[in-house]
Amino acid sequence: MTNPLESTAPKGRASSIGNDIPDWQPSQLELTRKRIRREQNRRNILVAVGSSFLVLGTLVSILITSPGFKSLSDTFFAWAYGFEILPKVILGFTTNLILTVIAATCVSIFGLILALTRTSRSPALTPFRFLATLYVDVFRGVPMLLIILLVGFGIPSLRLRGLTNNVFVLGTTAVIITYSAYVAEVLRSGILTVHPSQRAAARSLGLSNFQTLRHVVLPQALRRVTPPLLNDLVALIKDTGLVSILGVTDAVRAAQISSSRSFNYTPYVMAAILFLMVTVPLTRFTDRTMRRAIERQNAQGLA
Amino acid sequence: MSTPVLEVSGLRKSFGKDVVLQEISFEVPVHTATVFIGSSGSGKSTLLRCINLLDGIDDGIINLDGEEISDPRINADEVRRKLGMVFQSFNLFPHMSVMDNITLSPIRVQGIDKEQARSAAQALLSRFGLLEKADQYPDRLSGGQQQRVAIIRSLALKPRLLLLDEVTSALDPVLVNEVLSTVRDLKVEGMTMVIATHEMGFAKQVADEVCFLHQGRIVEYGPPGEVLEDPRDSRTQDFLKRVHEAGRL
Ligand SMILES: Nc1ncnc2c1ncn2[C@@H]1O[C@H](COP(=O)(O)OP(=O)(O)OP(=O)(O)O)[C@@H](O)[C@H]1O
Ligand SMILES: [Mg+2]
Numbered sequence: 001m002t003n004p005l006e007s008t009a010p011k012g013r014a015s016s017i018g019n020d021i022p023d024w025q026p027s028q029l030e031l032t033r034k035r036i037r038r039e040q041n042r043r044n045i046l047v048a049v050g051s052s053f054l055v056l057g058t059l060v061s062i063l064i065t066s067p068g069f070k071s072l073s074d075t076f077f078a079w080a081y082g083f084e085i086l087p088k089v090i091l092g093f094t095t096n097l098i099l100t101v102i103a104a105t106c107v108s109i110f111g112l113i114l115a116l117t118r119t120s121r122s123p124a125l126t127p128f129r130f131l132a133t134l135y136v137d138v139f140r141g142v143p144m145l146l147i148i149l150l151v152g153f154g155i156p157s158l159r160l161r162g163l164t165n166n167v168f169v170l171g172t173t174a175v176i177i178t179y180s181a182y183v184a185e186v187l188r189s190g191i192l193t194v195h196p197s198q199r200a201a202a203r204s205l206g207l208s209n210f211q212t213l214r215h216v217v218l219p220q221a222l223r224r225v226t227p228p229l230l231n232d233l234v235a236l237i238k239d240t241g242l243v244s245i246l247g248v249t250d251a252v253r254a255a256q257i258s259s260s261r262s263f264n265y266t267p268y269v270m271a272a273i274l275f276l277m278v279t280v281p282l283t284r285f286t287d288r289t290m291r292r293a294i295e296r297q298n299a300q301g302l303a
Numbered sequence: 304m305s306t307p308v309l310e311v312s313g314l315r316k317s318f319g320k321d322v323v324l325q326e327i328s329f330e331v332p333v334h335t336a337t338v339f340i341g342s343s344g345s346g347k348s349t350l351l352r353c354i355n356l357l358d359g360i361d362d363g364i365i366n367l368d369g370e371e372i373s374d375p376r377i378n379a380d381e382v383r384r385k386l387g388m389v390f391q392s393f394n395l396f397p398h399m400s401v402m403d404n405i406t407l408s409p410i411r412v413q414g415i416d417k418e419q420a421r422s423a424a425q426a427l428l429s430r431f432g433l434l435e436k437a438d439q440y441p442d443r444l445s446g447g448q449q450q451r452v453a454i455i456r457s458l459a460l461k462p463r464l465l466l467l468d469e470v471t472s473a474l475d476p477v478l479v480n481e482v483l484s485t486v487r488d489l490k491v492e493g494m495t496m497v498i499a500t501h502e503m504g505f506a507k508q509v510a511d512e513v514c515f516l517h518q519g520r521i522v523e524y525g526p527p528g529e530v531l532e533d534p535r536d537s538r539t540q541d542f543l544k545r546v547h548e549a550g551r552l
Pocket of ligand 2: 347348349391468469
């Protein structure tokens with residue numbers, strides 16, 4: 001018998017990576033390895049399923065057999081009642097979603113302007129750079145609930161003509177003010193991580209400062225900060241619930257109204273489930289994007 | 304005689320207290336190549352960055368086609384459009400394909416029609432044997448291939464003057480020869496060039512003038528036959544001896 005590895009040896013030096021030699025057959029050794037790998041995989045899956053059943057099963061049985069389970073499920077998990085008020089909570093939740101879309105759009109624009117202002121070196125922008133830094137410092141350092149209260153109750157109390165008393169508009173404004181500060185910092189860190197030689201290369205090709213930013217710096221920066229930006233988006237969706245304090249009938253407020261009538265907390269649980277239905281998939285997606293970004297960066301480090 | 308493409312006189316450059324270049328004066332007539340040699344840290348890259356207005360200078364004059372580009376009131380973007388530069392380390396844009404890297408500036412800066420820019424880029428790519436890499440991203444290319452794309456990218460601008468900063472330092476011997484012959488072709492076509500290199504063979508073949516830089520000064524200046532074969536300055540002799548010993552000649 002011939003050496004089992006012989007058939008995998010490269011034939012001729014012209015064959016390049018990626019071009020499979022047409023008559024390649026896996027060697028006996030490789031076939032054995034494949035079988036072993038398959039067996040290992042099967043064993044791993046069995047172990048994972050077994051241990052999951054054991055742990056989760058134990059947890060559930062402890063929960064169900066505990067003395068307070070009956071009153072607990074009556075207070076929080078009265079499903080029949082929950083489904084009865086669900087339409088109201090869903091209606092409220094659409095407010096959260098609309099608010100999220102409006103706020104995310106405005107925050108992207110405003111946050112980008114802030115980040116570009118802070119990273120620019122143009123002397124004409126010096127005062128704006130100072131103001132942008134002040135803005136970011138202040139609004140990142142104050143609890144968002146305070147901003148919502150200040151904007152939501154403070155602005156109407158001015159009784160200025162032309163300013164709105166609409167709580168939805170005021171709440172959204174407060175959210176935009178706060179999140180722009182967060183997002184501006186994320187974007188700025190992304191811009192700063194683009195290597196200076198990239199700028200030099202772009203400028204030496206005759207691109208203007210703005211063109212360099214638009215075609216070379218920002219695309220790379222955005223790619224790098226996509227995962228943290230998605231994290232901020234998840235946080236934003238949750239935080240839209242805070243505007244309920246102004247009386248905006250969002251999911252939280254709708255649940256609160258139902259709950260205060262029935263002295264049952266199931267509506268809150270229903271609202272929580274609605275939030276989770278959006279945030280959990282988005283979080284999974286963020287994880288995946290982050291893993292890819294890390295892989296890409298590692299690949300670049302090798303080059 | 305017509306005005307040289309590039310005239311540098313009395314150039315001085317420092318980083319803080321570090322004087323990196325001083326009393327630098329030379330001329331590059333049209334259709335010629337001036338090659339800068341010198342040990343690591345002697346200021347070759349810095350000089351090219353100053354000519355390209357990427358770094359400001361502390362004193363002296365730089366003229367491009369008789370126009371003073373060291374004047375602070377000059378539009379640096381417009382000057383750079385006339386200069387092609389290839390850097391020591393690869394500066395391809397990692398988020399763009401090879402094709403987009405090459406056509407970015409022709410399309411955005413020179414306002415050339417997209418199809419026209421692409422076919423011009425294809426012609427250049429096939430000349431360098433890189434046509435099949437047009438749609439690849441830089442991280443899929445070997446170091447040598449990346450460097451050749453960087454050269455193509457600067458050629459796509461049809462520059463008045465080409466600045467090459469150690470374009471062969473990352474290449475294997477076969478590719479060095481490939482790039483070398485291309486640079487020679489470019490010269491035959493009339494490209495004016497300023498080149499920094501550690502490769503003495505390359506310098507000998509392509510240079511009309513060789514400048515030996517030592518600690519930020521031009522110590523010796525002349526045709527390659529003189530500077531490289533029969534140097535008069537003891538520091539040039541030392542340098543060439545060391546290079547020779549390192550097996551580069
Ligand atoms: N941005 C900078 N700030 C401070 N010092 C610098 C800077 N850039 C270069 N230098 C210094 O200037 C000197 C010349 O550097 P330069 O890169 O021009 O050398 P070089 O001749 O190109 O060397 P090499 O052959 O290694 O590329 C070095 O001493 C370096 O430390
Ligand atoms: Mg250098």
